Amino acid sequence: MTQPATLVETVLAALMAAQRSAEGVAPPVALLWTDADCQWRPLLAALQKASPQLYVLGEYDVNHRTGPAIWLKCIVERTLPDVAPPAGMVPILYLPGVSRQDLRAGGDCPAPVQPLIELQYRGAPWHQRNGRDWTVEAFLSSEDGVGLDIALDNRTREAMMRALPVLATEPLAPLRGHRLEADDFDRLSVGDPIRDLLGWMSEPEAFQGRCAPARWETFRNICVREFGFDPDKDGPARAGDLMLNGNGKWEAVWRRFRDAPRGYPGIAELLRNAKPRDLLVDRARQxxxxxxxxxxxxxxxxxxxxxxxxxxxxxxxxxxxxxxxxxxxxxxxxxxxxxxxxxxxxxxxxxxxxxxxxxxxxxxxxxxxxxxxxxxxxxxxxxxxxxxxxxxxxxxxxxxxxxxxxxxxxxxxxxxxxxxxxxxxxxQLVSGVDAEPETCVVFADGLRFDVAGMLQERLEQRGLTVKLSHRIAPVPTVTATAKPIASPAHAACERGASSEDFTPILSISKQSVNASRLRDEMARQGVEILEPEETTLAAKTDKGGWTEIGHLDEMGHSLGIALVRQIEVEVEAIADRVSALLGTGWTRVRVVTDHGWLLVPGGMPKVELPAYLVATKWARC
Incomplete structure (x- = not known):
């Protein structure tokens, strides 16, 4: 995945990740962002501009999505449709001046915040791995955040906080790879003519409105002296022409825009209307x-x-x-x-x-x-x-x-x-899956080989050693037939007498194999059966374990081509499950599946056969 380019993008990505719930668990109704020292306030405007689901605890101001605790509860319950977040989005509640300890204090929690206490249980908190609130310093230096190398002295901390509004949309790439000290942050805070010029070109009226008269005059003088135009006399159009044609310091202006274009949304239109000097002007700028x-x-x-x-x-x-x-x-x-x-x-x-x-x-x-x-x-x-x-x-x-x-x-x-x-x-090529000591078999329905390759990539990114191999699925390649063969109980199954449901039978009882009987047979053989979300410590059993996860096959039938949007989510959930099992003592995890699938836009060619010509006809056949 692409690494976020700015601090605002990184914070939003972390907030989105904190909302993800485990397989089979309902998503949180809200994400609680506590900030006892109000350190994050300087980023609030930029964050709210980028995220329609961010709300703030404070004095009622609907234009800034801010209000008291009871108003935030209405947002969570979506009883205010005009200001509620878009469907499918979890509201993020930023709580300045409130710590996690305040919310957990119950009756001792400050009265204005008490309506939010119960959201601890229906929602999810955004915090560090150690349970503490995210401070700016912790987020900037943590590998779970930005991952910068920051000096840990008070002077650097103070400079970092002064630079926070500028750091919000500044590209992070130049800050990586070396230790950041107070002077590095101060250089961000002091005058940056190119940043100011791009900000004015993108939003001329808004930029000038934010400037005190003295600052505007300083900016104007810099433009005349360093960039060869007068903002008052020439206007943004002239700046667009100069940037398009590029020479001298305007090359540096273009490079800065090129590094972080999303921070200057109005420049695209400016360049669209700019006049190229000649036919040799870089087409990539137009x-x-x-x-x-x-x-x-x-x-x-x-x-x-x-x-x-x-x-x-x-x-x-x-x-x-x-x-x-x-x-x-x-x-x-x-x-x-x-x-x-x-x-x-x-x-x-x-x-x-x-x-x-x-x-x-x-x-x-x-x-x-x-x-x-x-x-x-x-x-x-x-x-x-x-x-x-x-x-x-x-x-x-x-x-x-x-x-x-x-x-x-x-x-x-x-x-x-x-x-x-x-x-x-x-x-002869159809083979079952055998039980192995201290190995948990994870069954993922419909984990096609190429999707298994995606899973391999995710697991290797987490530092795990992964081997990908293949098996031939039995015919017909449906779950009823193929799942028993993919289980450690495959040797106890045999071909059924009826071909109507494609289901094998148990050799001893002659009963058809369904999900319950398959689990019972594995348990009878000594395989430890784990529920989908169970993360108990691994049993030292010679027959290993069995658990199931994933809905690829089910979603493929219901979503069709839209399945492609869900595959990464499913793969991530399986990777989480594998990591959790390894973390509870299983020395090896084997992910298996029953069959693959075909997914072609417009569907596959199909010939309808009359019912009297077939023994069994499923809806998809």
Missing amino acids: PQVNEEQEAHLRYALEAAIALPHEGVCDRILALEAENKDRRGWVWADLGYSTLAHALEPLSRLAKLARSPLGGISLKGMAADYAAEGWRCDRAALDSMNHAKAPADSALIAKVVRALYAPWLDKSARKFQELATQNETEYR
Whole structure:
């Protein structure tokens, strides 16, 4: 994931992360941000501008989303629709002058705050790992926050707090990699002509309104002396022309804007109307050039869909070569180059989809998929997950289908042909999951191989050693058939007499295997069964443990293509579960699944068979 560029972005990212609840647990009704010393107040305006769900305890002022405790309770209960946060957003309650200890004091809590006490139990607090409130110093220096190297002397602390309003939107990258002392923070606080110039160019009237007459005159003199124009006489348009054409100190102005463009939202329009000096002016500085190329790319993608499969692949790769540089332009950082960004995964898909899966045997074909073929599935998911605007999503979905569906069709037909001709080999390749001492098996329904690769990446980012391997799923590849084989009780199951529900039976009782009977059989064999959220210490059992997590398969049936938006959330939840199990004493965790799935925009080709021609017909068949 992209590292936040500024302090405001980092704080908001941390607040969002604190709202996430464990698998199966209801989300908090509110996030409580206590700040006994009111250290964070200087950031409040910038934070509220960036987050529509941030509310403040204080004197009633609806325009600044501020009010007393009872008003905040109304926000939480969403009884004030005009000021309530957007649907799906958890309100963040900033409580200046209040500490966590105040809220936990019960009846001794200050009376104005007492209505908020119960939110400790329905909401979630934002605090450090040690349970203390986040101070500015702690957040800036902690690896859970910004992770800066800050000197721990009083002079540095005082300078840091003085610089906080400036630090809010200043790029953090230049502050990393060396120890920060008082002088470093003071340099942020004192005059920064380029920052002031960009602020004025972005919001001229607002900037001048914030300036006392003496400060405005100083700013004007600096502009005349250092940047060659007079804000009063020439206005923002002249500044836009100078910035576009770039020379002398204006190159430094452009670089500063390039480093943190979101802090200056009005400059894009200024540059759009600026006049280039000649044809040699850098096209990357002209938003209208980017817009023209995005429009051309949209037209080209629409046209490519009608080409034969090989032609679509070639065209997408050609478009990637033409547009890849735009992903490095500032307009891409501002979200104005969505199709150029989408070309990155689309071009991966185009390159991979040229050749179907290889292999002259089932085993060879499975090995080819596990080695390289999964990357095609991953590229398709990445492409579908890239665009957020409906128009972009619809277009990219069509392109994905044109690239992906033929590859799937050819690969699937070849696999089916090999499976039909080699039934014995197929049965031999289907293997169960055996119990192992001090190993907990985590069953994740529908954890497709490429998604398992995402899980591997998340776990390795946490410092864990991970090995990814593959198994062949039994036929039919549905949970009823495949889940028992993925469990340590697989040896106690056999093929059922009826093919209507595709469910194996238990060898001893001849009862069909359902979730309850499968768990009972594993428990009978000595496997420790853990509930989804159970984190008890690992038992020293020779048969290991079993637990279940995840809803990928279920969500795939209900959400369709929208599943791509939920995959990262599911993967993160599984990674959390694995980490928790390792933290409670299990020496090894094995994540298994029952089957994969196909997800193609527009659906798969389907031939309806009359009911009288089939023994069993499910809704999805």
